[in-house]
Amino acid sequence: MRELDRREFLKTSALATAGGLFYAYGGVSEAEAQSDGHMGHMSPRTAKPEAVIIDPPPGGAYIEPPEMPLTRNGNELSCLIDTRMNDIDIAGTKVNLMTYNGHFPGQTIRAKRGDILKVHFKNNLPKSLGKNMLGHDRSETNLHTHGWHVSPSGKADNILLAFHTGEEHHYEYDLSHQAGGAMSYYHPHIHGTVADQVWNGLSGGALIVEDETPELSQYETHILMIKDITLHNNQPAPYKFGDYHRGKKGHTIMVNGLVHPVMSAKPGQVIRLRVLNACQARFIHLSLDGHQLQLIGTDSGLLDKPYSVNRLLMSSGERVDLLVKVSDKPGAFKMYALPYGNMPQMVTLMTLDVKGTKVNDQLPAKITSWRAEEAIKLRNMDIRKLKKVEMYFSFIEGEGAxxxxxxxxxxYIHTSKVDTYELWVIKAEGAMDHPFHQHVNPGLVLSITGGDPDYARLYSTIPGLKDTINVPPGGTVTMLMPIRHYTGTTVFHCHILEHEDIGMVGIWKIE
Ligand SMILES: [Cu+2]
Structure with missing residues (x-):
């Protein structure tokens, strides 16, 4: 697409969506709804949005994402990752997806603080994928380590690198300063192609940096990668007019590639769930029927103790580390994504099947975490003299700004000095949520105005750092930013990946 055509497209697209934004109830059009057997209820287009229930029958047993084969030599860890097309089974349908090493979801990489991870990366996506609606090469890709506090330069988390079909690269990540106990993830990051590639299967794999505390080692632990898709003629539905403004949300919602899996647990057991919202635009308002969720970690590592909540909002790219004290009584308990804001949908994600011999596991009273200690120090810091940076998310003629x-x-270019602290005030103009994601350095949320009051209260009080935080419509997030260890050029952007692709990105130069 020529530049002029593209700008015209975006302008028209904005006009089309401005009057009827969300008429399709969070991205599920009537046509899409009719093609889906799981859809419980759909309101007529002209009516006020009512809650849509997506409640597929229980599928198979829960399965962990696959593990990445790794070779260790001292503190050096090596693996191979290639991007390629592969047929993946989604609820009984063979779907040709873009994958990492043929897997969906991607394989979990496990490392320790102090390791050097070497990734021999090769792009095997076929050139024949052509161009996307924005005019970008669909087969061009790279690797971003979302959440890792590593260098943004050279061979590390350098998102300015781009690889065409057949090209290879040796990535190298020094994890000397990456906190243990954190779950991050890898996904592609070429401007203009991110949303399309994530939608088509490159939604990533988990990056686990091992705990540095013994207090959690006894708990059975599972990873939950939540990702949505809509199938059209047995393939990921193509992008449509308006998706780049609205954010593309699928109505088949998977946990580790499975629709409504069933996880077993014993009555009275404590299990650890590490949850990632790997959707590109869908918000997950997480709850587990009959259970409290004990938050023990955020995007960037462990907290100092469990924080009990009923439900937890997760925007695209956010992670939560949870303990669940399982019911003493046997039964089947559904995990839901509850309705949120402009997306009035109630989605069944998983069932926890409680059965077998009763045990009496205990939650930990406290958790040893240097990350939490650091966060507590930051909470007590005198911020009055810090450099204040104001940022705004908005649309200009349909393009993200x-x-x-x-x-x-x-x-927009923001320049910081390494080993300093700044106060970032991020606002969202208009009627949409925009999850803010900054690369390399996680920050401490000081306050959030607007949106879900529970989310605001939680993240502005707990001792945990965030690399992705939702900025509610018309609201503001204030964040204390420690800028540590690494110089180079990277970015911050909206993590509704379509918004990122249409320009809602700033450049961050750290000198
Ligand atoms: Cu956005």
């Missing part, structure tokens, strides 16, 4: 500048034409 940061501080009223569109990345594609004239990006």
């Amino acid at each position: 940061m501080n009223f500048k569109v990345f594609d034409h004239e990006p």
